[in-house]
Amino acid sequence: MTDHLNRIGVAQLGFIRRTGRWAKDAAHAVSLVRTWGPLLALQMRRLGVDSIPIALFLAVFTGIVLALLASYIFTGAVPLYFVGALVAKTVMMELGPVLTGMALAGRVGANIAAELGTMKVTEQVDALETLAVDVHAYLVVPRVFAATLMFPVVTAMAVAVGVVSGWITATSLLDLSTPEFFKGVRQFYHFKDVWFGLLKSASFGAAISLMGALTGLRTQGGAEGVGRSTTRAVVLGCEAILVLDAFWALVLL
Amino acid sequence: MKRRNEFFVGLSVIVAFLVVIGGAIWLSEAELGKRDVVHVARFREIGGLNVGAPVTLRGVKVGRVNAIRLAQNDWVEADLKVKLDVDLPATPVAIAASASLFGEWHVTVLDITDAPVDAVLRTALAEASKPGSGAWPGATLPDFGQLTQQANRIATDLGTMTGRVSSALDSSAIQDVRRSLRDLREAADRLADFAKKQTDPFNRVTTNLAATSDEVGSASKRVNTLLGRVDDATKDGQVNDIMNSTKATTADLRAASADARELLAVIRSHQQTLARILETTDTLLTKVQSGKGSLGLLARDSTLYLETTKTVQQMRQLLTDIQANPRKYFRFSVF
Numbered sequence: 001m002t003d004h005l006n007r008i009g010v011a012q013l014g015f016i017r018r019t020g021r022w023a024k025d026a027a028h029a030v031s032l033v034r035t036w037g038p039l040l041a042l043q044m045r046r047l048g049v050d051s052i053p054i055a056l057f058l059a060v061f062t063g064i065v066l067a068l069l070a071s072y073i074f075t076g077a078v079p080l081y082f083v084g085a086l087v088a089k090t091v092m093m094e095l096g097p098v099l100t101g102m103a104l105a106g107r108v109g110a111n112i113a114a115e116l117g118t119m120k121v122t123e124q125v126d127a128l129e130t131l132a133v134d135v136h137a138y139l140v141v142p143r144v145f146a147a148t149l150m151f152p153v154v155t156a157m158a159v160a161v162g163v164v165s166g167w168i169t170a171t172s173l174l175d176l177s178t179p180e181f182f183k184g185v186r187q188f189y190h191f192k193d194v195w196f197g198l199l200k201s202a203s204f205g206a207a208i209s210l211m212g213a214l215t216g217l218r219t220q221g222g223a224e225g226v227g228r229s230t231t232r233a234v235v236l237g238c239e240a241i242l243v244l245d246a247f248w249a250l251v252l253l
Numbered sequence: 254m255k256r257r258n259e260f261f262v263g264l265s266v267i268v269a270f271l272v273v274i275g276g277a278i279w280l281s282e283a284e285l286g287k288r289d290v291v292h293v294a295r296f297r298e299i300g301g302l303n304v305g306a307p308v309t310l311r312g313v314k315v316g317r318v319n320a321i322r323l324a325q326n327d328w329v330e331a332d333l334k335v336k337l338d339v340d341l342p343a344t345p346v347a348i349a350a351s352a353s354l355f356g357e358w359h360v361t362v363l364d365i366t367d368a369p370v371d372a373v374l375r376t377a378l379a380e381a382s383k384p385g386s387g388a389w390p391g392a393t394l395p396d397f398g399q400l401t402q403q404a405n406r407i408a409t410d411l412g413t414m415t416g417r418v419s420s421a422l423d424s425s426a427i428q429d430v431r432r433s434l435r436d437l438r439e440a441a442d443r444l445a446d447f448a449k450k451q452t453d454p455f456n457r458v459t460t461n462l463a464a465t466s467d468e469v470g471s472a473s474k475r476v477n478t479l480l481g482r483v484d485d486a487t488k489d490g491q492v493n494d495i496m497n498s499t500k501a502t503t504a505d506l507r508a509a510s511a512d513a514r515e516l517l518a519v520i521r522s523h524q525q526t527l528a529r530i531l532e533t534t535d536t537l538l539t540k541v542q543s544g545k546g547s548l549g550l551l552a553r554d555s556t557l558y559l560e561t562t563k564t565v566q567q568m569r570q571l572l573t574d575i576q577a578n579p580r581k582y583f584r585f586s587v588f
Contacts, residue, residue: 038255041255041258041259041262042255042258044258044262045258045261045262048262048265049261049262049265052265079353088280149266150262150265152269153265153266153268153269154265154269156269156270156272156273157265157268157269157272159272160272160276185280186280186281186282187357189280189281190305191277191281194273194276194277198273
């Protein structure tokens with residue numbers, strides 16, 4: 001019994017020590033702006049700009065489905081201009097950030113985990129350490145910052161495209177005029193809806209990139225290990241998105 | 254390559270920024286460059302009014318609810334951000350009310366003279382008026398939920414009342430009422446028939462009365478004529494002749510009266526004779542009825558009748574036998 005308690009205590013102490021070391025390394029890495037600064041734009045383009053098409057593709061169909069679904073739900077009981085309210089509110093606050101985050105968890109998280117995992121198993125990371133390069137500053141920080149900064153950008157575009165696709169669907173496929181649609185959008189619009197979604201997406205970007213980077217740097221066992229790390233990064237990224245989504249809803253709504 | 258990355262990243266960020274800021278401004282209907290003025294409205298309670306709810310004047314949106322806060326003495330103050338160039342009523346009041354069935358509320362700005370004629374609302378506005386404060390008096394109309402609740406309560410009361418009426422007017426009471434109505438209808442029918450039947454006799458009576466009246470009128474005319482003639486007769490001595498004729502007639506009547514008196518005396522003597530005959534007959538019949546005398550015995554005693562009948566029958570048999578066998582009773586011999 002005493003040994004068991006000792007082991008638990010040692011494990012807790014080890015976790016706290018590792019967390020402290022990780023925080024110290026992270027702070028040190030963030031402070032090395034000259035190391036990660038030049039890489040930021042590249043990562044922003046790779047993780048953010050290059051992800052815009054898939055995010056917009058998702059947003060288009062999300063808006064279409066939401067408009068049709070809303071009209072189906074509201075028919076006969078609720079004025080049809082509520083279609084606009086439902087599409088805008090849902091896309092801004094929930095489906096825009098979450099679906100974009102899910103899509104980017106697959107693309108960005110897998111990308112980071114596979115890239116860093118391959119560098120790890122091919123000992124490129126060890127080579128960087130040998131060259132006295134801060135691995136976290138060089139590999140992790142630019143990716144996390146890039147994802148954190150670019151996820152809101154991608155999400156904002158996705159939200160705009162989602163609302164526009166919902167509007168086009170409502171006016172072309174449903175018996176709804178443009179003024180009626182935007183009457184519904186404006187009726188329940190609050191600026192909080194926008195920044196709430198963008199804040200969530202920033203947190204999703206940070207979590208996905210962090211999961212991908214940490215999982216990649218812990219890769220072991222060659223190509224198979226890279227595959228496991230990639231899968232693990234995507235799964236953890238999606239779980240992180242759902243947990244953060246519930247957290248922000250609990251805290252901010 | 255690095256510049257190209259920076260360009261694309263910068264472009265994406267700028268586009269996203271414009272989308273977010275532009276969209277926010279457009280959706281919030283904020284008009285940049287136009288100044289607003291904030292008016293404070295005082296309510297006792299604001300119902301479902303929220304920040305951002307539209308402020309309307311004669312149905313046109315002229316602003317938004319900018320802030321809502323609790324104030325002293327159980328009041329609620331709402332800041333109404335209204336466009337500066339809007340001509341507001343001289344004595345504005347703010348009426349908060351639900352805009353639809355779906356929980357949307359808005360504030361309508363009215364002149365106090367145009368406020369709905371509702372005692373509760375007027376009282377609330379009068380209570381919210383605070384001279385010198387600069388705040389608009391405000392009142393809240395009941396939302397659809399409250400109205401629905403009220404209607405539901407009324408419906409329940411009506412249902413209860415209907416149930417009570419139904420239990421009071423049970424089947425026997427209804428039957429009594431029906432019976433009374435039927436009796437009343439029958440009585441009315443009888444009255445109608447009676448009136449119909451009596452109409453003709455009444456008409457006839459009326460006609461007869463009219464005819465009688467005419468007859469009386471003509472009779473009075475004839476009397477007048479007769480009186481005129483009498484008057485004329487007295488003038489020519491015709492009355493004396495009439496009186497003489499009357500005397501002669503009276504003498505004849507006296508003679509006839511004496512003859513009649515003698516006739517009556519004869520009749521009276523015949524009457525007495527007839528009375529005696531009747532008395533004798535009555536005595537005889539009484540004796541017969543009481544069985545006295547031969548005739549009485551014959552009438553009352555059946556033995557005599559039977560014996561007589563029997564004798565007659567024997568006589569007939571005897572005659573019959575004699576006719577059949579004459580030699581049995583009569584014998585003729587020469588020698």
